[in-house]
Amino acid sequence: MRIAFLGPHGTFCEQALLSVVDDFPGAEPEPATSTTAALDALRGGGADLACVPIESSVEGAVPATMDGLVESPPVVVVREILLPVRFAVLVRPGTTVADVRTVASHPHGEAQTRRWLSTHLPDAEVRMTPSTAAAAAAVADGQVDAAVCAPVAARHYGLEVLADGVHDTGDAVTRFVVVARAGCRLPAPTGADRTSIAATTVNEPGALLAILTEFAIRGVDLTRIESRPSKARLGTYWFFLDGAGHVAEAAMGEALAALHRRCTDLRFLGSYPRATVPAGSTAPSPPVAAPVAGQETADYEEAVAWLRALRAAPDPGVG
Numbered sequence: 244m245r246i247a248f249l250g251p252h253g254t255f256c257e258q259a260l261l262s263v264v265d266d267f268p269g270a271e272p273e274p275a276t277s278t279t280a281a282l283d284a285l286r287g288g289g290a291d292l293a294c295v296p297i298e299s300s301v302e303g304a305v306p307a308t309m310d311g312l313v314e315s316p317p318v319v320v321v322r323e324i325l326l327p328v329r330f331a332v333l334v335r336p337g338t339t340v341a342d343v344r345t346v347a348s349h350p351h352g353e354a355q356t357r358r359w360l361s362t363h364l365p366d367a368e369v370r371m372t373p374s375t376a377a378a379a380a381a382v383a384d385g386q387v388d389a390a391v392c393a394p395v396a397a398r399h400y401g402l403e404v405l406a407d408g409v410h411d412t413g414d415a416v417t418r419f420v421v422v423a424r425a426g427c428r429l430p431a432p433t434g435a436d437r438t439s440i441a442a443t444t445v446n447e448p449g450a451l452l453a454i455l456t457e458f459a460i461r462g463v464d465l466t467r468i469e470s471r472p473s474k475a476r477l478g479t480y481w482f483f484l485d486g487a488g489h490v491a492e493a494a495m496g497e498a499l500a501a502l503h504r505r506c507t508d509l510r511f512l513g514s515y516p517r518a519t520v521p522a523g524s525t526a527p528s529p530p531v532a533a534p535v536a537g538q539e540t541a542d543y544e545e546a547v548a549w550l551r552a553l554r555a556a557p558d559p560g561v562g
């Protein structure tokens with residue numbers, strides 16, 4: 244089983260994938276040159292799964308992933324991974340701070356170390372690369388003087404650490420997702436799951452509120468909402484929503500069925516176990532609201548059984 248990931252070797256994405264790879268028997272991680280390339284490999288059949296970053300606790304959404312999730316043919320998330328991230332500045336051996344004229348990183352790496360860079364390397368030109376490890380590779384090739392990346396990249400590219408712990412915000416966490424082609428068997432409900440969707444709707448007052456209401460009235464805790472341009476024309480958007488629960492559960496299933504009737508386009512992007520921040524990290528796990536009384540799975544099952552009993556009345560023809 245080939246799993247394409249945002250490469251080259253030494254990315255945070257590779258670390259995230261390696262932390263769960265044993266759960267995918269026979270997995271062969273294969274580096275892709277970008278998030279888009281990883282998703283393209285999945286869609287084109289060159290990979291069976293793709294592991295890509297989706298959001299950072301500091302910098303927010305990874306646009307290439309959000310946009311890639313709603314392209315065709317459809318894909319679904321089957322796993323999420325939370326990885327605490329800390330950044331180092333890597334250089335070729337012997338390079339001093341005074342030698343650094345160019346520094347490279349992924350846009351999210353630059354965003355999370357901007358203050359450090361402006362304080363300690365104020366005159367360095369900052370260049371963007373498709374990943375933090377691509378920046379480390381560029382240092383090794385002599386294209387730039389320094390990379391802002393994961394410390395682990397040093398051993399992949401024969402670099403040394405000029406400065407460690409250079410992130411501006413402590414306890415940063417990046418969320419990664421493992422994505423499969425739609426039609427695969429969904430992960431079974433665990434009781435602590437997340438469901439992701441993307442929806443478009445008409446432009447009229449209250450249209451977004453109507454979408455949110457379908458979740459609210461069923462006690463579904465929304466854990467994330469983002470919008471991205473639909474790309475069809477200015478002013479039209481995909482709304483990406485994550486909610487606590489599994490499509491196999493009545494509350495989430497009913498909410499999605501209601502959205503299917505209501506939205507102009509609705510993409511189911513997967514139901515998968517909610518990840519927590521790994522033990523040992525000081526970063527807090529994301530909050531999830533407590534269940535709402537009367538809206539728990541057992542309440543739904545009881546209500547469905549009640550309705551079924553009503554409909555199964557022995558003499559429906561009375562009157």
Ligand SMILES: O=C(O)C(=O)C[C@]1(C(=O)O)C=C[C@@H](O)C=C1
Nearest residue numbers: 254255256296349351374375417
């Ligand atoms: O470039 C990498 O190493 C990645 O895995 C990507 C990525 C991201 O997209 O946010 C992951 C973690 C860090 O926040 C910086 C970059």
